[in-house]
Amino acid sequence: MKKFVNDPKQFVPEMLRGIALANPDTLRYVPAYNLIHRADAPNHNKVTIIQGSGSGHEPAHVMTVGRGMLDGACPGDVFAAPPLDFITETVKLLASDKGVLLLVNNYTGDRMAFEMAEEVASADGLEVRTLFIDDDVSVKNSTYSVGRRGVAGNFFVMKAVGAAAENGADLDELVRIGEAVNAVTRTMGVALTACTPPAKGSPLFELGDDEIEVGVGIHGEPGRRRAKWMPANDIADELLGAILPDLPFESGDRVAVMVNGLGGTPISELYLLYGIIHEKLADQGFTIGRNYVGDYCTSLDMAGASLTLVKLDDEIELLLAEPAEIAIRVF
Amino acid sequence: MKKFVNDPKQFVPEMLRGIALANPDTLRYVPAYNLIHRADAPNHNKVTIIQGSGSGHEPAHVMTVGRGMLDGACPGDVFAAPPLDFITETVKLLASDKGVLLLVNNYTGDRMAFEMAEEVASADGLEVRTLFIDDDVSVKNSTYSVGRRGVAGNFFVMKAVGAAAENGADLDELVRIGEAVNAVTRTMGVALTACTPPAKGSPLFELGDDEIEVGVGIHGEPGRRRAKWMPANDIADELLGAILPDLPFESGDRVAVMVNGLGGTPISELYLLYGIIHEKLADQGFTIGRNYVGDYCTSLDMAGASLTLVKLDDEIELLLAEPAEIAIRVF
Amino acid sequence: MTDTPTIDSALANAELVVRTIAEEAVAQEEYFGSLDAVVGDGDFGYSLARGFEFVIAEWDNIDRTDAGAFLTNVAVMITGHIGGTSGPLWGTAFLRAGAHCMGRTELGAADVVEALRGAIEGIKKRGKADVGDKTLLDALVPAVDELEAAFAAGKDTKAALATMARAAREAAEATSSLEARRGRASYSGERSIGSVDAGAVGVAVLIERVATIWPTN
């Protein structure tokens, strides 16, 4: 394994320290709970929004804390939901008078931990609601009763509720908005290589030199099928072929499009893929209202990408267009 | 080779098409000259700033076109300076009444092409100046008379002259500022893996499973030495050990710090590395005025990172803090 | 039930079991991780080891009012320091077992079985899972069944644990033929068939270890 890492057990804390040191004015770091939060949280004029999940998906979610996005993120170790305590302590520390919204990607471990945390916090008299995100079309709801996975589409839920909270929306309203966004968001990914968790030190799965995994999960979970490598045009067809009929998206729809890198793929390839997808969508009568190209929700160093489509209505589009400021910045 | 690519020969044009399609309001694309330019260029109230270089370093430079940065970028093929015609046509199309500043990383091919272009454009009566950037400390000026390479430090020159041009500075002033920034900017990189050019289809050089290349160039050129993999702390020491004595940077200096990903390294590792470097610099009495963590100047899919330090004075720091808008955006 | 063997000193035995499990979980970190990597995400060993490492580090500070308080305190440490799916599941299991032992200084065989049944119920509820879903329940449930049967057949604790361990191992190996319906492995669908469940094997290894170190007589 060749990574920038010291002791693999300190991978997450050392990364969090880096984020904190890079953003002294806007962020605070509480090492005891892997917590990164806004320097001005809790803000009692807005609902507090917290995301927890395993680490290894950066910039999600520890780098998406900031004005118009999250108030705090409490990640677990790489690919592991945070321990219960991390969540309950985070909720206690950041709870606002307007309540707390927990954003959780739909995985067994995360569901359990956050359901327990909501119980604990409610018992403490805090107003807490939890929103589960499940945008991954590669896992069929019918077949596996654990339900769909939450992947890069998470960004859109965060952005929309983050903007609405900044504008003063109350907890019920945020839950409504978050559910509405989740309901029109669909994602599927493809892996060109496996990822290597620091503590494991070797690739999580085997992928031949000419193989790709279609429908891969962001923890290296297998997808729909193992396939031979194919040109970007054909990969675009695979992804669109899975996503479009799922909602379904229909010709004439206005959509937001995200081509998300999984960590090891350079942005040049993401834009190449975006260009193909944009043209295919335009050819099928879609209007692209907003686009996103880059790394939003990664799987450590996995080479690959996911495609997310969001069916836009005026409310969602306006919320996505609101300003926001997070650790990830260019200038 | 597993990449998102169709015909490798069309890698650059298809990527440029993606950039253009993703930014219909702000950018224009001229396929005949691999040209990406601001929709509002030429703007005769400001000097036109153009960067040319090989492709494969994205977001540099085709994705850094926009307000406060470049007016246009005309890249060559992967790792190859643009052909003369691309440059001369770009200059003709974008020339403003206030003149044209060409930003060029210091490589033989780029130097020659841009020197020829400046001759041609001057003969056509255009006011053109060329600025060569050479921030890479891994190559010693004394030993190799081709001089130092221009790498990620390029960003700071672009940002500073981009901001100054937006504020109305004339061509002489921009040259002065660009040279001043280049003079206080130092970079060194380290590769964890080799990169794979699409047209070659296999890694550009061999790097053992436990080896790294210290001082690597952004085209996969060898660096100072091949070393065994080492923990992030030791890599930070190597990079600082090469950079600090070179200017030299001195305790008490105020600096901008960039930890730049080379394309295949996830942002989690970059922040981990940033945290280490930040603390080491603080321990040695430096003040960090601005920091940059992410992919700024890549080498295709190479895993690795470079560290850039810029010695700040008030003028440079103010210019870096000016607003700018480019294709690479989060929201 | 005077013919069933009695475990003396509930606290001491709880300590022995927890300490054994904790040390074994730390020792098997890599092995458990490799099991989870086949169709999971490879962190099962890591998660368990980090949690039980903490239990060992805090060993002297654990509440020793009685076996129930001891197990409850361990449960809190586990939920506080194990992430992923295992934190809530294992924490719930220890919490439920602790509840059954609260205020007791001696535990009969029936008490032990009841405490373990409580743990199982907790896991089932928390994980919305049952036997056959290819989880640790597929090792734990048959193991507890066999323990109960062994006690009923008059075996002493050491012998009963040995029977339990054999049952756990056999059942864990048998998960190989199951298709995962819960946890991360379930995303693999049919591809999960052919490899054992990491959690089930983990449970078997830990029970085996307890059976091995249990003092004779």
Place this chain on the structure above:
Amino acid sequence: MTDTPTIDSALANAELVVRTIAEEAVAQEEYFGSLDAVVGDGDFGYSLARGFEFVIAEWDNIDRTDAGAFLTNVAVMITGHIGGTSGPLWGTAFLRAGAHCMGRTELGAADVVEALRGAIEGIKKRGKADVGDKTLLDALVPAVDELEAAFAAGKDTKAALATMARAAREAAEATSSLEARRGRASYSGERSIGSVDAGAVGVAVLIERVATIWPTN
């Protein structure tokens, strides 16, 4: 100089040489690329192939006023379509050679040598390089020296070209012992010793091809 052989029809010969070089450069794309990958960036073959592909595609539209105009037009195509270091260098070479042939319909041996010397001077100036820097000059200069000597010794064009090709090949192979002082390979410093220069071998291969296809008599 009535004793030196005369090449008839300057334009026809220029066409033959350019066409041969162009086709060979396209055919050798991968090989030239692999040479450049050892201590360079692997794109020498790609760059040359793309440029000469364009020359072939536009073949019928090239200015055929005379050999000079023809070579100048090719030079413009090359600088317009070859990127990297090779575009400016090869473009300059063809431009200088073209300048020496402007307005001529026949070229004597001395003219050919002079045109090639012009190309060499252009490359030296453009690349700020000289013999010994481990570049294509290390094959081209000795090759032209030998061509001149062969003409002087009374050899006919076919034989002179064969001599030239042998010299180019030998000199190209000898670049292996040099340390690169120009171009991307120079960053490798001492590590560039032990492998041949891509540009030098490229020049040798192209001259060999011209020597091979040159008609006897």
